[in-house]
Amino acid sequence: MDSMPSLNMPIDEEEDIEMPLPEGIVHSPLSFEDAQISIVNLSKSYRTDDSETVAIQDFTLDIKKGELISIIGPSGCGKTTVLRMIAGLMPPTSGKILIDGRECTGPGPDRGMVFQDFALFPWRSVIQNVEFSLEVAGVPKEERRQRAERYLDAVGLLEFKDHRIHELSGGMKQRVGIARALVNKPDVVLMDEPFGALDAQTRNIMQVELLKVLAKTDQTIIFVTHSVDEAVFLSDRIVILTKRPAKIKEALEIQWPHPRDRASADFTYLRKRILKQLEKENVLD
Ligand SMILES: Nc1ncnc2c1ncn2[C@@H]1O[C@H](COP(=O)(O)OP(=O)(O)O)[C@@H](O)[C@H]1O
Numbered sequence: 001m002d003s004m005p006s007l008n009m010p011i012d013e014e015e016d017i018e019m020p021l022p023e024g025i026v027h028s029p030l031s032f033e034d035a036q037i038s039i040v041n042l043s044k045s046y047r048t049d050d051s052e053t054v055a056i057q058d059f060t061l062d063i064k065k066g067e068l069i070s071i072i073g074p075s076g077c078g079k080t081t082v083l084r085m086i087a088g089l090m091p092p093t094s095g096k097i098l099i100d101g102r103e104c105t106g107p108g109p110d111r112g113m114v115f116q117d118f119a120l121f122p123w124r125s126v127i128q129n130v131e132f133s134l135e136v137a138g139v140p141k142e143e144r145r146q147r148a149e150r151y152l153d154a155v156g157l158l159e160f161k162d163h164r165i166h167e168l169s170g171g172m173k174q175r176v177g178i179a180r181a182l183v184n185k186p187d188v189v190l191m192d193e194p195f196g197a198l199d200a201q202t203r204n205i206m207q208v209e210l211l212k213v214l215a216k217t218d219q220t221i222i223f224v225t226h227s228v229d230e231a232v233f234l235s236d237r238i239v240i241l242t243k244r245p246a247k248i249k250e251a252l253e254i255q256w257p258h259p260r261d262r263a264s265a266d267f268t269y270l271r272k273r274i275l276k277q278l279e280k281e282n283v284l285d
């Protein structure tokens with residue numbers, strides 16, 4: 001990006017100096033042989049009576065089985081649009097999405113979604129919310145109950161299983177949302193800013209809890225966030241998007257083990273590097 005040198009800018013903060021990648025961070029290819037999900041030349045335009053918004057254009061990305069990949073980008077760049085198309089909730093304008101080699105044409109039990117605003121059923125109890133997808137799948141009552149209880153236990157909510165949704169805090173509601181998405185053991189879990197409505201402390205706790213629950217599975221997680229801190233803490237890979245229409249600016253593989261120390265020099269440095277990339281995208285058209 002061209003930027004005019006500012007007269008007020010101290011010499012040592014010159015914009016154009018590339019920040020090299022720290023140890024354990026490498027550039028990741030966007031396409032490879034053994035992909036579980038292939039997003040190929042995906043485009044999406046929203047048409048209204050008098051205008052057209054190109055949300056996604058020629059977006060290509062492969063995703064590996066079992067990875068936690070974060071998609072991060074400026075507000076309105078098309079993150080939710082990509083996720084909803086992978087969920088099969090909306091068809092692309094052109095291009096395609098392949099899941100295990102089959103073209104995605106609608107929703108299915110192989111994919112579960114966790115929403116930012118929880119999207120729980122207020123008229124159902126906690127456990128009835130978690131049992132919902134099992135009911136739809138026709139799992140018998142007793143087995144349904146046992147599986148739902150196991151996941152409620154995993155997210156620390158077993159003792160609240162008969163509570164109503166309005167009796168829960170935001171963090172508890174989101175735990176129900178996560179248990180509900182995972183209980184059906186989908187191969188792929190799509191998370192759209194799932195912790196966005198939570199306070200900072202609850203958010204950090206939820207990130208640790210999520211990694212604990214996922215450590216026992218080989219589920220693929222596609223995690224949309226606008227928090228760089230969250231993406232660096234959680235991800236095997238981070239994909240940084242440009243402003244709309246979203247293109248991939250950079251894809252980074254994070255090889256650091258868990259748990260990651262948010263206060264470490266490398267963590268802070270990587271966060272700063274990604275933030276700098278994103279700041280360049282927030283310029284006005
Ligand atoms: N249903 C819709 N109809 C028209 N425009 C939409 C619709 N959904 C999203 N958009 C537009 O598409 C762009 C991308 O939206 P979205 O995918 O929600 O972005 P993000 O999740 O990255 O914030 C935005 O400009 C938004 O206004």
Ligand SMILES: [Mg+2]
Pocket residue numbers: 079080081
């Ligand atoms: Mg969104």
